Amino acid sequence: MNLNPNLHINHTHDAATHSWLTSANAAGCDFPIQNLPFTVFRRQGTSETFRGGVAIGDQVICLGAVAKSGALTGLAAQAASACAQPVLNDFFAMGPAAWSALRHALFDALKDGANGVPTDAVRAALVPIASIEHAVPARIGDYTDFYTSIHHGRNVGMIARPDDPLTPNFQWIPIAYHGRVSSIGVGSDQQGQKFRRPRGQSMAPGAKAPVYGPCARLDYELELAIWIGQGNAQGEPIPLAQADDHIFGYSLLNDWSARDIQFWEMAPLGPFLGKNFCTTLSPWIVTQEAMAPYRLPFERAANEPQPLPYLDDARNKAQGTLSIELDVLIESQHMREQGLSASPVSHTNFRHQYWTVGQMVTQHTNGGCNLNPGDLFGSGTISGPTPAEGGAIIELTKGGKAPISLSTSGEERAFLHDGDAVILRGWCEKTGFARIGFGESRGEVVETGKSL
Numbered sequence: 001m002n003l004n005p006n007l008h009i010n011h012t013h014d015a016a017t018h019s020w021l022t023s024a025n026a027a028g029c030d031f032p033i034q035n036l037p038f039t040v041f042r043r044q045g046t047s048e049t050f051r052g053g054v055a056i057g058d059q060v061i062c063l064g065a066v067a068k069s070g071a072l073t074g075l076a077a078q079a080a081s082a083c084a085q086p087v088l089n090d091f092f093a094m095g096p097a098a099w100s101a102l103r104h105a106l107f108d109a110l111k112d113g114a115n116g117v118p119t120d121a122v123r124a125a126l127v128p129i130a131s132i133e134h135a136v137p138a139r140i141g142d143y144t145d146f147y148t149s150i151h152h153g154r155n156v157g158m159i160a161r162p163d164d165p166l167t168p169n170f171q172w173i174p175i176a177y178h179g180r181v182s183s184i185g186v187g188s189d190q191q192g193q194k195f196r197r198p199r200g201q202s203m204a205p206g207a208k209a210p211v212y213g214p215c216a217r218l219d220y221e222l223e224l225a226i227w228i229g230q231g232n233a234q235g236e237p238i239p240l241a242q243a244d245d246h247i248f249g250y251s252l253l254n255d256w257s258a259r260d261i262q263f264w265e266m267a268p269l270g271p272f273l274g275k276n277f278c279t280t281l282s283p284w285i286v287t288q289e290a291m292a293p294y295r296l297p298f299e300r301a302a303n304e305p306q307p308l309p310y311l312d313d314a315r316n317k318a319q320g321t322l323s324i325e326l327d328v329l330i331e332s333q334h335m336r337e338q339g340l341s342a343s344p345v346s347h348t349n350f351r352h353q354y355w356t357v358g359q360m361v362t363q364h365t366n367g368g369c370n371l372n373p374g375d376l377f378g379s380g381t382i383s384g385p386t387p388a389e390g391g392a393i394i395e396l397t398k399g400g401k402a403p404i405s406l407s408t409s410g411e412e413r414a415f416l417h418d419g420d421a422v423i424l425r426g427w428c429e430k431t432g433f434a435r436i437g438f439g440e441s442r443g444e445v446v447e448t449g450k451s452l
Helices: 063-069 074-083 089-093 096-110 117-124 150-160 240-246 259-265 314-319 333-338 357-365
Strands: 038-043 051-056 059-062 126-128 132-134 143-147 175-178 184-186 193-196 199-202 211-214 222-228 247-254 279-281 325-331 343-349 376-378 421-428 436-446
Touching (some): 117 126, 175 357, 222 357, 240 247, 357 376
Parallel strands (some): 184 279
Antiparallel strands (some): 038 132, 325 343, 325 421, 421 436
């Protein structure tokens, strides 16, 4: 039995518990007391040092202030002190017991009816979310992007390789490539990440030579960000039974993709300029513990290849899958100018992924690779089994041949236009438990050469 406290339902998941902070109890709130996601922030327009925080309702708890108050004791106090830094790496490295101790201490101080020194310290440490700005929450040493949706693989494969849409290894191993850390940024609902449309080479069908210029087939990819907590020593693989001990939590991730550049450059190696120009994260990290009620069994159809023994165990079968509802919206420049709301373009759920997050961790370390606290995984594009559940515009438009209509404005899109903002939203809900949310990931395309 796995004794990791972050994997089991406990009193912090009780839907009947409310907070003395009224905004945390509002219907549809992303950040009720049952969530308590982590971030790194400072007040907008200041030169304050970034520090760790935890969201509750429409406020963020400054963990630096809580640590300085001396209100917490024991492991929770040590964890709060680690979170007072500009990045959360030292906190991640402390492991599941420390993560849970701090979350439980904050929960107890925030619940309705709580009183005393810890509650007073938390009250004094509240900062309105509307007044803050975020930074990437950890110092990311390495970034690995996986490819784990069989529906996305088949949809895109039919466009790029119609005679062989799914590679032979897809159903046997979680496939991944190493991405670029330097262009990873944070985009929230308050301040989206802006980036210039990339340039590169592309080869048109039937052409004899490539051309160079701005990307003409710019796309988004709906993904989950997976934050590594504890690392492992080089040469010591992480068994699947222990994989969840190394996962701190989850954010939303947009793996922007220049499809025309990507498809030309990927033979024989993997993505390069088609991917490395920008990756956008949501600023809030929902913890493993907050996700405990939304775990599902991992199931593989009997007529499909079954995972090899090192990628298979009883716990992964019982609760390896996560149920996370996910939306993608597009907001054009015209919509902003006219005051129109963003247009929903797809909805899906993370439960459709072909491989679990635990299997990704085990596969990554199986050859002896060492992970470090703060390392980042991308889950791979998240697409469901129906056409409306595509996690990228290339799927929704069948490679650009069938443009989609943006319902809010009536505009059409085969691929993204300059001025388009892509918004990712995620949440979990289940009868008997509180709804918890991930906030937003927001990024905006700027014309090549224009200022950001």
